[in-house]
Amino acid sequence: MKALVVYFTWTNGNTERIAKVLQQALQADILKIAAPDDYHEDYDTVVRKSQEEIRRGYRPRVKAWLHGNGIA
Numbered sequence: 805m806k807a808l809v810v811y812f813t814w815t816n817g818n819t820e821r822i823a824k825v826l827q828q829a830l831q832a833d834i835l836k837i838a839a840p841d842d843y844h845e846d847y848d849t850v851v852r853k854s855q856e857e858i859r860r861g862y863r864p865r866v867k868a869w870l871h872g873n874g875i876a
Contacts, residue, residue, distance in 0.1 A: 807832035814843040814850060839864045 807830045813819035820836070827834040843850045857864075 808835060809833070810835045810837065812837040812839075814839075837866055839866065 809823050809827045809830065809832050811819055811823040811834075813823075813836070823834060823836075826832065843853070845853065856862075
């Protein structure tokens with residue numbers, strides 16, 4: 805059975821790098837989850853917005869599954 809690394813990030817920074825390291829170490833497929841509305845604000849604003857979304861039980865729709873290694 806092949807592993808799948810699935811990740812979500814709003815900055816394409818540390819989370820994406822870690823996901824790619826895991827992908828290589830596990831020889832896994834990788835899948836990036838993208839939200840319909842990108843987070844363009846600064847870090848503190850995104851954290852406040854995210855905390856409010858969690859408090860309200862908000863679940864954003866998924867815009868796209870960005871894939872590598874043939875996963876769709």
